[in-house]
Amino acid sequence: MNPIAPILEVRRITKRYGAVTANDQVDLSLYGGEVHALLGENGAGKSTLSKVIYGFTRPDSGEILLAGKQVVVPTPREARALGIGMVFQNFMLIPALSVLENIALFLTDLPFIVHPKTIEKRIREFGERFGLVVDPSAPVRQLSVGDQQKVEILKLLLAQARVLILDEPTKVLAPHEVSALFRIFESLKAEGYSILFITHKLREVMACADRITVMRQGRVVGGFGPGEADLDALVTMMFGGQEAAEQLEPAERAVPPSGVGSILELRGASCPAQGSETVLRGLDLTIGAGEIVGVAGVSGSGQKELGDLILGLRSLSVGSKWFCGVDASSWSIARMRENGVAFVPEDPLLMAAVPGMSVRENLVLGTGSRYWKGVSVDWSALETAMGESFHALAFPVPRLDPPAGALSGGNLQRIVIAREMAHKPKLVVALYPTRGLDVRSATSVRDLLRRAREGGSGILLISEDLEELAEMSDRMFVLYGGALVGEFKRGEWQLEEVGHLMTGSRGAAHA
Ligand SMILES: Nc1ncnc2c1ncn2[C@@H]1O[C@H](COP(=O)(O)OP(=O)(O)O)[C@@H](O)[C@H]1O
Numbered sequence: 001m002n003p004i005a006p007i008l009e010v011r012r013i014t015k016r017y018g019a020v021t022a023n024d025q026v027d028l029s030l031y032g033g034e035v036h037a038l039l040g041e042n043g044a045g046k047s048t049l050s051k052v053i054y055g056f057t058r059p060d061s062g063e064i065l066l067a068g069k070q071v072v073v074p075t076p077r078e079a080r081a082l083g084i085g086m087v088f089q090n091f092m093l094i095p096a097l098s099v100l101e102n103i104a105l106f107l108t109d110l111p112f113i114v115h116p117k118t119i120e121k122r123i124r125e126f127g128e129r130f131g132l133v134v135d136p137s138a139p140v141r142q143l144s145v146g147d148q149q150k151v152e153i154l155k156l157l158l159a160q161a162r163v164l165i166l167d168e169p170t171k172v173l174a175p176h177e178v179s180a181l182f183r184i185f186e187s188l189k190a191e192g193y194s195i196l197f198i199t200h201k202l203r204e205v206m207a208c209a210d211r212i213t214v215m216r217q218g219r220v221v222g223g224f225g226p227g228e229a230d231l232d233a234l235v236t237m238m239f240g241g242q243e244a245a246e247q248l249e250p251a252e253r254a255v256p257p258s259g260v261g262s263i264l265e266l267r268g269a270s271c272p273a274q275g276s277e278t279v280l281r282g283l284d285l286t287i288g289a290g291e292i293v294g295v296a297g298v299s300g301s302g303q304k305e306l307g308d309l310i311l312g313l314r315s316l317s318v319g320s321k322w323f324c325g326v327d328a329s330s331w332s333i334a335r336m337r338e339n340g341v342a343f344v345p346e347d348p349l350l351m352a353a354v355p356g357m358s359v360r361e362n363l364v365l366g367t368g369s370r371y372w373k374g375v376s377v378d379w380s381a382l383e384t385a386m387g388e389s390f391h392a393l394a395f396p397v398p399r400l401d402p403p404a405g406a407l408s409g410g411n412l413q414r415i416v417i418a419r420e421m422a423h424k425p426k427l428v429v430a431l432y433p434t435r436g437l438d439v440r441s442a443t444s445v446r447d448l449l450r451r452a453r454e455g456g457s458g459i460l461l462i463s464e465d466l467e468e469l470a471e472m473s474d475r476m477f478v479l480y481g482g483a484l485v486g487e488f489k490r491g492e493w494q495l496e497e498v499g500h501l502m503t504g505s506r507g508a509a510h511a
């Protein structure tokens with residue numbers, strides 16, 4: 001490692017998206033021969049910074065230096081020509097093409113031309129050297145996720161990148177693939193490559209990083225050099241200390257939860273995994289009327305599975321599920337919804353809307369038999385009810401004819417919410433309901449959930465955003481590895497402890 005001059009340096013990078021300052025005066029330097037971890041919870045600004053470095057977005061201000069010289073990186077192509085490569089969260093490979101073809105395609109936009117025979121030879125050579133062995137003739141669609149990631153890294157190496165940026169590369173990997181990736185890091189490091197490893201997982205950082213930079217709310221809030229990292233200090237940096245926690249407590253708290261009559265109860269509920277999903281283990285959870293129960297956790301801890309379980313999309317192997325005092329363990333999703341369970345998902349297009357159908361048709365989805373008269377839908381009754389719901393939410397009433405797929409994410413989210421809230425639900429399952437929304441829409445979604453609480457609904461709020469959870473929840477649970485590992489009442493939680501539990505860096509608290 002050369003401690004004298006960084007290969008790449010960013011200085012005072014600021015990037016705003018509307019009212020959000022995604023990067024606020026960020027400084028970062030990368031040296032040859034190091035794994036530099038960029039750590040921070042969801043929304044901290046990590047991806048934004050990596051996109052700025054890779055020329056995917058332009059910063060509002062700040063500068064980038066390569067080997068001490070100021071450079072402009074207007075496009076990813078320019079970044080690649082400068083020796084900067086990036087592996088995105090979603091791979092950019094063409095499934096039908098072979099490994100060789102994918103890599104050859106990637107190389108065509110470089111200022112030099114490489115013969116396919118040479119490419120094939122290099123794939124084998126680099127594969128051996130760095131633990132990236134893949135068959136050059138294999139179609140990408142036949143490769144495991146781990147092997148596809150290897151192809152992405154090979155692409156960058158063959159394109160002569162010296163700085164490799166990997167945005168949450170472990171998110172898609174199985175544990176043994178994660179250790180394989182860290183071994184790849186080791187061998188790349190040994191040959192002087194510089195790796196920017198983006199993650200929100202503390203354990204991974206402790207396992208592989210030479211240096212660590214921690215971001216929170218768009219700012220660099222601290223960091224550690226080789227051998228200095230301290231887990232407790234990292235958690236405090238990542239989530240903010242007590243001071244931050246106090247700031248987050250709003251002074252007023254409406255009526256305490258009545259405790260009368262639970263809306264939903266899970267008793268020792270377990271679910272097997274399907275494919276790569278998380279196994280849910282022995283969940284005990286009660287949601288009362290007029291109460292918001294928050295579930296904190298880093299992604300992939302079983303959040304989606306928990307939502308699916310409550311909605312009736314997956315069945316229990318052990319334990320039971322109760323709805324308003326009735327055993328609902330074997331209820332279908334249709335029955336749950338007919339009985340007043342609403343669902344506000346993260347990605348409405350994927351989860352709760354059909355892009356090819358009109359907005360009007362989407363509004364009738366999941367409303368059961370309510371708007372059916374015989375064999376046809378009573379559209380005017382539907383429009384009246386939905387119009388009232390939009391009005392109550394202070395959302396603009398959308399045009400009903402265009403296909404749902406033509407709407408922006410925020411508009412579609414509003415439509416799904418208006419539909420879901422139109423009939424005074426008893427229970428609202430909200431899964432990352434504000435992720436991807438602009439600040440104003442996010443605020444109105446939170447207001448809406450609060451109003452539903454005042455109206456007596458029980459609300460399950462699953463989020464990765466600790467501040468949102470701290471602001472909204474009457475009680476908070478921590479989900480880790482498919483189990484509930486902590487429960488806190490409002491006023492009792494310390495975000496630092498919640499952070500530890502979320503990342504598995506400390507054992508279960510009182511539960
Ligand atoms: N294209 C965008 N438009 C609007 N806001 C964005 C955009 N990209 C990121 N943001 C916002 O910037 C902040 C930082 O996001 P991001 O860099 O993706 O964080 P991280 O990668 O650490 O999770 C978040 O509040 C996010 O909502």
Ligand SMILES: [Mg+2]
Pocket residue numbers: 043046047048167
């Ligand atoms: Mg990100």
